[in-house]
Every structure is written in C-alpha cells, then in structure tokens.
Amino acid sequence: MATPLVVSEVSKSFTMHLRDGIRLPVVADVSFSVASGECVVLGGPSGIGKSSLLKMIYGNYAVDTGQILVKHEDRIVDLASADPRTILDVRRATLGYVSQFLRTVPRVAALDVVAEPLLARGENAASARKRAADLLAKLNLPRELWQLPPATFSGGEQQRVNIARGFITDHAILLLDEPTASLDAINRRVVIGMIEEKKERGVALLGIFHDEEVRDAVGDRILDVSKFSPRKAAA
Amino acid sequence: MSTTPLLKVKDISKFYGGRTGCRDVSFELWPGEVLAIVGESGSGKTTLLNCISTRLLPTTGSVEYHMRDGVYRDLFRMNEAERRFLMRTDWGFVHQNPADGLRMTVSAGANVGERLMAVGNRHYGNIRETAIDWLGRVEIDADRVDDQPRAFSGGMRQRLQIARNLVTGPRLVFMDEPTGGLDVSVQARLLDLVRGLVHDLGLSAIIVTHDLAVARLLSHRMMVMKDGQVIEQGLTDRVLDDPREPYTQLLVSSILQV
Numbered sequence: 001m002a003t004p005l006v007v008s009e010v011s012k013s014f015t016m017h018l019r020d021g022i023r024l025p026v027v028a029d030v031s032f033s034v035a036s037g038e039c040v041v042l043g044g045p046s047g048i049g050k051s052s053l054l055k056m057i058y059g060n061y062a063v064d065t066g067q068i069l070v071k072h073e074d075r076i077v078d079l080a081s082a083d084p085r086t087i088l089d090v091r092r093a094t095l096g097y098v099s100q101f102l103r104t105v106p107r108v109a110a111l112d113v114v115a116e117p118l119l120a121r122g123e124n125a126a127s128a129r130k131r132a133a134d135l136l137a138k139l140n141l142p143r144e145l146w147q148l149p150p151a152t153f154s155g156g157e158q159q160r161v162n163i164a165r166g167f168i169t170d171h172a173i174l175l176l177d178e179p180t181a182s183l184d185a186i187n188r189r190v191v192i193g194m195i196e197e198k199k200e201r202g203v204a205l206l207g208i209f210h211d212e213e214v215r216d217a218v219g220d221r222i223l224d225v226s227k228f229s230p231r232k233a234a235a
Numbered sequence: 236m237s238t239t240p241l242l243k244v245k246d247i248s249k250f251y252g253g254r255t256g257c258r259d260v261s262f263e264l265w266p267g268e269v270l271a272i273v274g275e276s277g278s279g280k281t282t283l284l285n286c287i288s289t290r291l292l293p294t295t296g297s298v299e300y301h302m303r304d305g306v307y308r309d310l311f312r313m314n315e316a317e318r319r320f321l322m323r324t325d326w327g328f329v330h331q332n333p334a335d336g337l338r339m340t341v342s343a344g345a346n347v348g349e350r351l352m353a354v355g356n357r358h359y360g361n362i363r364e365t366a367i368d369w370l371g372r373v374e375i376d377a378d379r380v381d382d383q384p385r386a387f388s389g390g391m392r393q394r395l396q397i398a399r400n401l402v403t404g405p406r407l408v409f410m411d412e413p414t415g416g417l418d419v420s421v422q423a424r425l426l427d428l429v430r431g432l433v434h435d436l437g438l439s440a441i442i443v444t445h446d447l448a449v450a451r452l453l454s455h456r457m458m459v460m461k462d463g464q465v466i467e468q469g470l471t472d473r474v475l476d477d478p479r480e481p482y483t484q485l486l487v488s489s490i491l492q493v
Contacts, residue, residue: 014477015479016484017480017481017485018481018485018488025433055477057478059470059473060470060472060473060476060477061473061476061477062469062473062477062479082470084455084456084469084473085265085268085455085456086469087470088455088470105427105430106423106424106425106426106427107424107427109429152436177461
C-alpha cells in the first residue's frame with residue numbers, strides 16, 4: 001500500500017525568549033507513517049503535543065530536527081526543510097487540515113469559505129460553490145446561513161464550515177484536529193461517514209479525536225504520543 | 236508552480252550618512268506571491284520598500300525584474316524613462332496616505348483614466364467606461380465618477396487609489412501601510428477587497444505593515460525587520476504561530492486579544 005506521509009526522527013521544542021529563554025521540549029524522536037486508506041489516531045493526555053505534531057506536519061510549526069516526508073505530485077517533499085512556496089503548494093494540492101477552530105475572515109460568506117480550496121486549485125466558481133453547498137447541506141448547516149460570514153455563527157456551526165472546507169478537496173493526506181469536538185450526535189455521525197468515505201478513496205488520515213464514539217468508528221490504530229514526550233523520560 | 240521569480244533582490248543596503256536605513260536584504264518574489272514586511276516604526280521597512288520600488292536609490296545592491304518579454308533587467312541600470320514606463324504600466328504603488336497617490340483636484344474617473352491614458356488609451360468613451368467599471372470593483376458607486384477625491388471619505392480614497400493602480404493590469408503592486416489610519420470596519424472592507432483582487436488578478440505584492448493581522452490575512456510569506464535588518468522570515472502562519480527570534484516573539488505576544 002502507498003505511504004504518502006512519513007515522519008522520521010522529528011523533535012521540537014519552544015524557546016521562550018520573553019521568559020528568560022526557558023526551553024520547553026514538546027516531542028522528541030517522533031517516527032511513524034500513515035498509509036493510504038488508513039486513519040491513524042493520535043492518543044495521549046492533553047498537553048502531550050498532539051496538536052503541535054499536526055501543526056508541524058502542516059508546516060505551521062517549525063521542527064528542530066528530523067524529516068516530514070510527503071508524496072506531493074510525482075516527488076517526495078521534506079516539509080521540515082521546504083521553502084514557504086513549496087509548503088503552500090503542498091497544502092494546495094496534497095495536504096489538508098481541519099483545525100480545531102475556524103479562523104474567520106470578515107465579509108466572506110460561509111459558502112465561499114468552503115469553496116475557496118477548490119478555487120485555489122483552479123476549479124471554476126460555479127462547480128466549486130455547488131460542491132460547497134452539497135457539503136454544507138450534508139452537514140445540516142441551515143441554508144439561511146450559507147451567504148453569511150461565519151464570524152457570528154455558534155461554535156458547532158463554525159466547526160461544520162471548517163469541516164466542509166477541509167473535506168471539499170481530494171487531498172491525499174488529511175489532518176484532523178478534534179473535528180467533532182463541538183458537534184451534536186447527528187452531525188458527529190455525518191462526519192464519521194465522511195471520514196469513512198475518505199478512507200475508501202485511499203486518503204491517509206491522521207487525527208485527534210477525544211470523542212470515543214468517533215475514535216472507535218474511524219480509527220485503525222492509535223499512536224500514543226506520550227511515548228515521544230521528553231517529559232516522560234524526566235518523570 | 237512558476238519556475239522563475241518575478242523579482243530578485245540582492246544585498247540591498249541604504250545608509251543615511253552614518254545611520255542605517257536597511258542593510259543586506261536579499262530575497263526573491265514569485266509570481267502570485269504576497270510578501271509582508273513587518274516591523275515597528277523606524278525598523279527600515281519603508282526604506283526597503285522605497286529602494287526595491289526604485290523610489291529611492293540604495294547605497295549598495297541590485298534589484299532585477301522579470302520583464303514581460305522574459306528578460307531580467309537590473310532596475311538601477313535602466314534609464315529614467317524606462318523605469319517610469321515600468322512604474323506606470325507593470326507596477327502599482329499604494330501609499331498610506333491616498334493624497335500621495337491621487338490627484339485630489341481632478342475627478343475620480345480622471346484619476347483612474349489618467350493611468351490608462353499613460354499606457355496609450357485615447358478613446359474617451361472607453362476610458363470612462365473602464366474607469367466606472369473599476370470604481371465598481373472597488374465598491375464606489377458610478378454616480379461618484381465625476382466627484383473629486385477631496386469629497387471622499389478616507390476609506391473611499393484608499394479604494395480609489397487601489398483602482399487607479401490596478402486599472403492598467405500591473406503584475407506587481409507595492410503597498411505602504413495600506414490600511415493605516417482607517418477605522419477598523421473600513422479596514423476590514425479594504426482588506427477583503429485587496430485579498431479578492433490579488434487572488435483574482437494573480438498579482439504579486441509587497442506590503443509594508445506594522446499590523447500583524449493585516450500580514451496574516453493578506454500575505455503568503457513575511458519578513459520581520461528590526462534595526463534595518465531582516466531578523467526572521469518564512470511562511471506567514473509559521474512566523475506568527477511559531478516565532479523563533481526574541482523580537483518576533485515580543486511582537487506577536489504584544490497583540491491585544493479582542
């Protein structure tokens with residue numbers, strides 16, 4: 001089976017210069033891979049570095065050492081050392097990410113927030129909006145909200161816009177940071193169905209799911225992040 | 236992905252007597268890329284912008300531009316006429332104060348039309364029609380076309396300045412604090428407008444701002460300046476969410492949360 005994401009010997013720490021240069025180790029020597037059609041769940045207690053790990057893979061956090069290898073178009077890209085242009089290109093075509101919270105932009109309608117990743121890939125506006133509308137309908141977002149900017153939406157509504165935006169493309173790798181945290185039972189099941197569809201299509205998924213129902217339904221295996229925690233060794 | 240940069244900036248330094256404006260700045264800008272230059276007042280970001288856009292002669296360094304015919308030209312080796320032609324056709328410059336980029340005593344339509352005439356348009360009806368179309372794109376009503384920008388609000392003036400710059404279909408736009416001095420609601424509208432236009436037109440842009448939220452919303456990549464030097468650069472969300480340098484950490488942590 002294809003393995004579009006390989007993380008190799010990655011370490012990360014934060015140096016807080018405003019706090020006398022105190023160094024906070026986050027993870028050390030992280031190595032794992034995710035295969036096509038597989039959903040790997042990041043496990044371990046809060047604060048152990050699960051979200052940070054997703055952010056490193058997305059290129060949002062820098063890493064100190066190691067490699068993050070992604071199959072992008074016909075080549076392998078190391079996101080740990082790639083330049084900004086390459087990282088943006090990988091995000092556009094290969095690597096999707098559903099963050100914990102939606103970052104809203106003033107004046108942009110929910111429908112356009114969702115359609116944007118398709119437009120960035122050069123799809124025409126009408127078919128991108130159609131796909132966006134289908135997804136929002138599937139996630140039960142009331143139709144009267146579609147043309148409004150999501151800034152004033154409830155947490156659950158914003159999260160559904162965020163999920164639709166992340167799921168709209170056919171990216172080969174998808175990172176999920178608690179996508180169901182603020183959803184009700186019905187919509188949680190919709191998202192479970194959407195994740196299963198992605199798996200059937202051969203997408204490699206890596207996610208954080210605190211919700212047991214979701215984790216049991218979609219997770220193929222659990223990767224315990226606490227085994228990469230430098231603090232564990234000290235304790 | 237495009238394989239050739241639009242702009243190659245090499246070792247630009249500008250000294251004012253013994254004082255440093257900016258020092259040893261090098262970078263490349265790619266087609267469709269938006270670069271934000273951030274830093275506090277006096278950090279050298281405007282000096283750098285003025286050097287790159289040839290409004291100021293740097294003490295050392297070179298800026299090469301990928302011309303439409305595919306050849307790289309060193310901007311400081313062009314003659315004045317060539318440089319002016321480039322500036323009014325292929326480039327735009329949006330000033331912080333719209334009065335610096337507009338002619339305040341001619342009509343809004345003429346402000347936009349003037350750039351079109353500079354590139355050879357002569358048909359009055361076409362020029363007026365294009366001007367009205369562009370006023371619409373920056374959300375200024377067509378019935379204001381004959382008004383002078385003196386009669387416009389600050390936000391409208393800034394939008395007019397943007398229309399004036401973009402009407403000739405430039406490939407590169409420089410912006411110096413484009414939202415400075417505007418109310419936040421007016422800022423949001425302008426930012427959204429700029430974001431849409433940059434995306435739709437595939438523009439490259441270099442934006443100087445002290446506002447990190449502006450950098451986050453508009454730019455792909457950012458450079459942080461302090462004391463005339465670039466101290467940190469990278470993907471915009473990486474620099475803002477995982478700043479490495481003490482000064483960048485200070486800047487990011489100083490943002491007030493609403």
